[in-house]
Amino acid sequence: MRTRLRQLRIDDRTFVWSAKIRHVSGSGDCHRCIRLRVxxxxxxxxxxxxxLLSVTWGSPWGACAxxxxxxxxADVRAVIDYALLHGWQPEEQGGTFVxxxxxxxxxxxxxxxxxxxRLRTPESADPTTRVIRADEARSIT
Structure with missing residues (x-):
């Protein structure tokens, strides 16, 4: 299967991006995770x-299902804007800014x-607690 590349224009610069659907395991469930590359x-x-870890929670069949x-x-633009402010220099050759x-x-x-x-380092922090907290915070607002 080919990866679909999308374009996003910000000011005078064109960014190309792809997003692949993945899943990560947590103590309470499987969680949808999107690997975004720009x-x-x-x-x-x-x-x-x-x-990007989805904050959707509460499905009786598991969030992954x-x-x-x-x-x-707009999400991709927010990621790009944040990364540019925090050290990403896309004009440099090679490597990945994570x-x-x-x-x-x-x-x-x-x-x-x-x-x-969790996708890069399987032994990193369990995502379930963070997802539950984020989902509860969304419900309150």
Whole structure:
């Protein structure tokens, strides 16, 4: 299966992005996770990567079975804007700038997503508690 690349124009710059649906296990459930990758200056430029954990919770069949969360263009723009302010230099050649949970989760979240390290590092923090807290906070507002 081919990866669908989408374009997003911000000011005078065009970004290309892809999002792949994945899943991560937690103590209470399986959670939908989207691996977002963004490029600005071609395939050899420094990529941006963010693993976005869906905050949907409460399905009787498990969140993985029924969760349909997927990043919008506005979500992708928020990720790009944040990354540019926090050190991503897309014009540099090679490598990947990762928005990690460990370094960035305190300052960055989207309405439907949290950052997670669980895809890259399976022994990283269990996502279930964070998902439940985020879902409860959404319910209150």
């Amino acid at each position: 490029w600005a200056a071609g395939k050899t430029s420094r990529a941006l990567q963010a693993d 029924t969760d349909t969360a997927y990043p919008t263009s 928005l990690s949970e460990q370094e960035h989760a305190v300052d960055f979240a989207l309405p439907e997503f949290l950052l997670t390290d």
